[in-house]
Amino acid sequence: MELLSGADMIARFLQDEGVEYIYGYPGGAALHIYDALFRQDKVKHILVRHEQAATHAADGYARASGKPGTVLVTSGPGATNAVTGIATAYMDSIPLVVICGQVMSHLIGDDAFQETDIIGVTRPVVKHSFSIRHPSEIPEVLKKAYYLAATGRPGPVVVDVPKDMTAPTERYEYVYPKKVKLRSYNPVSRGHTGQIKKAVDLMLKAKRPVFYTGGGVVTGNASEGLTNLVKHLGFPITTTLMGIGAYPQSDRQCLGWLGMHGSYESNMAMHHADLVIAIGARFDDRVTNNTSKFCPTAKIVHVDIDPSSVSKTVRADVPIVGPAASVISEMISLVQGKEISQPEALTEWWQKIDGWRDERAGKLYELSQEGEPLKPQEVIEAVCRVTRGEAFVTTDVGQHQMFAAQYYKFDKPNRFITSGGLGTMGFGFPAAMGIKKSYPDDDVVCITGEGSFQMMMQELSTCKQYGVGVKIINLNNGSLGMVRQWQDLNYKSRHAQSYMESLPDFQMLIESYGFTALKVERHEDLEPALERAFADKNELVFLDVYVDPREHVYPMQVPLGSMRDMLLSKTERT
């Protein structure tokens, strides 16, 4: 029998759970835990420069690996600084375990120094939370936290640990719990066979089918099955922003992604479809536009692991509650050896879709001319070329995020890493850091904007400390571009607070940390700068790329319209 203090139990548990990196920041209430971590060397702690970055870094790791990320922060301000990152993970269903120090139990409720009711603060943005009430519960509670975070619909779990629970003098028996059971938590393991049959019948009979798949396929490890199913049927597929890469984008059947800034052909196909097969997607308002005009002629099959996602905003004709992977594999066995009943209709459908594709081909944006500023779109295309479409790409939030999603082509899941649900500026850089630590041999690129980067740029110091060789492509348009775009469209170009005066000289800033930074202002400088940036996988390189500030992201759905109501450029509209 092994007797350990609460703090040592936490360190030991993390080892036994196989946690390699934990991201955090120390403070009074967490010091016993920090001391326990110091006295071991299996679990490596990465000291960030702001707790929000710790959550994004752990989140980035979780999105790339599919495993829960781990965060450790102190009470009060440490914990509240982590809230934005917890909410970011929650909105995108990312597994995260956030351990927060708390003031001593007997002080709780007294407005003690650095006391915050973090369970209360985070309640609406966690999958669940725990408060430790006795040191001996630590192993079981932590096991539950990891289990809840990673299973069913994943999400962040907060564990609040009052300082006296980790006191070095009090020791209790430690056993690593291999399994836990929660009587009130039984995520479904498979879909209803009758419903799946119904869905497959509709699929085989459809004339204008389209798959619409989301982050659930990525977190549910179902992208291989999905690819087989879609290939077998020969149907078109569009994904959400979160679902990018679940089906290879370079394949002809992939129409790109859909929604507010989705591809013309995706949105058109959705609008005209007679069957929408939604898997692991949640009919978010950035996808559907006006739900009362959404897919007017389509029957809807909706597969989701979370019953509350089904029929939340759009009524499903065939609801299926179950994990994407198992439902898809059942679908595959049901379509095996069967033919679709309307092959001519499908051929006609493809002709229509190819027509939409051709309509926009070559007209998505205008390349820059000699002497003109670079277009952000061409920068992304160049990044994609130089990294052969194989990098992990994180983004911040704004125009650059949409351009990254539109012009980098992903053939694999877990590669496009973005804050889709919460839209958190500041996410991209720390997320890239978290990925690079665990995938040192891969290219990890953060596509950012000068606005977003300044929200988390303190993490340069963390990268310096741990030698994190991420690449940062700053699409510098000197403004909060996405805000500015809305102001151009809706406020007669009154640019209220969307212009960034007094930007730093990014090159000097980056160099002050001892990293390489290049300014890219002209067309001909772009490729050489990118070659330089990606020459060494271990080196952090920052490219400050000056891009055309007048550029808008198109297509853009017209507010309150249907999916097909889009602005296609500054002068064209569907």
Next chain:
Amino acid sequence: MRHIISILMENEPGALSRVVGLFSQRNYNIESLNVAPTEDPTLSRLTVTTVGDDRVIEQITKHLNKLIDVVKLVDLTEGQHIERELMMVKVKALGAARDEVKRTADIFRAQVVDVTPNLYTVQITGDAGKLDAFLQAMAPVGILEVARTGVSGIARGDKVLSL
């Protein structure tokens, strides 16, 4: 439509706030709420009355079921059920009103449970409609204070809400 949802949940600190928080977070409405431990000390039973169309009620029950602390729930209004609420009312009872209050209480099968020279404290149980009717009947006399427990309920027949 009005629904009565009864929930068995873990008798843990924080569980109640998660249920209540869900209603405000998602803009659902709570008309009444009633909660107490059950015969199994690890479980509490919470009964909430809410209004909403079918879509909203479906979402409410799905989201409640998703809460880790919620073990089981039933929408009692989907079947035959018994609904009860307990109310205590202090009413003015002076002069002729003293008899009047007593008579009305008898009609409603309510009991006077405390008396002072100036007022009666009346206890009454029933469904929400009966309690409302009693308050209406008492209004002319002068209601001084009302304490209602909120609706509790149970299904009729052999159906049981348990683990």
